[in-house]
Amino acid sequence: MLTSYADGIPTPRRYGAILTIILSISIAVLDGAIANVALPTIARELQASPAASIWVVNAYQLSIIMTLLSFASLGDIYGYRRVYQCGLALFSLMSLACALSDSLWMLIGARILQGLGAAAVMSINTALIRIIYPQSKLGRGIALNTLVVAVSTAAGPTIAAAILSVASWQWLFAVNVPIGAVALFLGHRFLPANNQKNGGQQFNIFSALMNALTFGLLLLGLGGFAQGVDVGWVLLDLILALLALGIYVRHQLNQPWPLLPVDLLKLPLFSLSIGTSICSFSAQMLAMVSLPFYLQTVLGRDEVATGLLLTPWPLATMLFAMLAGRLIGRVNGGLLGAVGLSFFALGLFSLAWLPAAPDDGQIIWRMMLCGAGFGLFQSPNNHIIITAAPRHRSGGASGMLSTARLFGQTLGAALVAMMFNLFGDTGTHAALLLAGGFAAAAALVSALRISQRNQAG
Structure with missing residues (x-):
């Protein structure tokens, strides 16, 4: 069926559509981090240097963030369902190409194309949710999407370790x-269409x-800084980026339909929410990247214990x-976000000031406080971003939502490197203080x- 719906689609079709979203966004987000654990093995088997093997991860991330807004625009023009399905098909096909790669450069090329498919999926998944759910239940739909993204992001290394314990990196x-094949089949049957062009x-x-x-x-530029590239080259790169x-x-x-949604950024509610998202994801990545170093090198926990101590957060x-999804519409989203982020900041500062030899319980409750605050904030914030835009600009809003998340995570990871370069053994403490800030x-x-x-009503 290709019928468009003004206020959501009926059940049980809605369940099939949201299952499609869950499956596709899970594998797209997971692949951003799942290869990290296997990089040493990939470098050894493909006879590549460790520095070159990092491009297995970087190529995927760059491909996504360089094209997210472009795919969001294509979704607004040609329909979210069509762009989503094409992206999912490309992602699945290139996943197979990655598994069959017999050289590093073949793998990197496949990862670039896989990133394009992931960008198409990530850019408009929340725009699809907006037409899948009726307005009265949209908060729950966005909360579910938030949940899937958060868990997939946090669970990447754990899932990778589980797969590598029984199988090869391929x-x-x-x-x-x-x-991906199951998601494509479900999407063909259940995803709604919005095939109209916008004026x-x-x-x-x-x-x-x-x-x-x-x-x-x-x-x-940020990646070069994180990897210790000469400061002059990094500055030149960043200057060119600003130009x-x-x-x-x-x-x-000067564009009537801008790719970078400057029209939406003129809306105070939208721009404030995007800024909030960038800051929060920077804080999250500052903590999640630096904490394993602290747990293993300072406290002497092994990899398994580290994974278990990080688990209370997600x-x-x-x-x-x-919970926040159920409160959307009943409690002001800005207030929910402020309360959640306050708890998040409190949790981060409490992690920064852990006692010299903390027991597991002292670590766990702080992790839970961070995760609770982040969860309470993120669902209302995503709801505000997607509903602050007019309905026909849902693709642009969805693209900016994903761009803010990825940019914040990239910035946070680069700042961790800076903290370790500046403060050495106390880098984690500095990173957590910055995250709390x-x-x-x-x-x-x-x-x-x-x-x-x-203003979008």
Whole structure:
């Protein structure tokens, strides 16, 4: 069926559609981190250097963030269902190509194309949720999506370790193929269509190129800084990124349908929510990347114990994301976000000031506080972002939501490297203090939204 629905789709079709979203977004998000654990093995078997093997991860991340907004625009023009299904098919096919790769460069090429498919899926998944759920239940739908993204992000290394304990690294990618095939079948049957064009909107190739150049240069600069590249080259890269950004934004201001949604960023509620998202995901990544070093090198925990001590964070996020989903519409989203981020900041600061020899319980309750605060904030924030945009601009809003998440995570990871470079053995302590500062700033920004009106209605 290709019928469009004004206010959600009926059950049980809705269940099939949301299962499609869950399966596809899970494998797309998981693949952002799942290969990290296997990089030494991949480098050894493909006879590559460790530095070159890092591109197995970087190529995927760069491909996604350089094209997210372009695919969001294509979704607004040609329909979310069509772009989503094409992206899912490409992702699944390239997952098979990754599994069959017999050289590093073949694997990197497949990862670039796999990233394009993931970008199509990530860019418009929340836009699809907006047409899958009726308005009265949209908060629950976005909470479920938030839950899936959060758990997939946190569970990547654990799932990778489980697969590698019984199979070769190729299976990290091969497992996506049957899951992707099931999601494609379900999507063909259950995903709703929105095939109408938006008043003559056309895809702007120059905008897409400038978008890719801006985000590509920016992430390469941040990644180079994290890997200890000469400061001069990093500064040159970042200067070029800022020049590209200036040209890009200037061009977008003159477009009736901007790829970078400057029209949406003019809405205070939308722009404040995007800023809050970037700060919160930077804080999350600062903590999640630095904490394993502290747990293993300072406290002497092994890999298994480290994984178990980190697990309360995503578990608490799961529970409180669903709770927040039920509170959406009943409690002001800006207030929910401010309260959640305050708890998140408190948890991060408490982790920074752990006693010298903490027991497991002292670590676990702090992890739970961080996860609870993050879960309480994220669902309402995502709901605000997607509903602050007019319905026909859902693709642009969805693309910005994913872009803010990925940019915040990339920034956070680069800042961890800076903390370790500056502070050495106390780098984790510094990273957690910085993370707490980001979360506290995000709480203040979220509080500014309490009095803001949703202009999209």
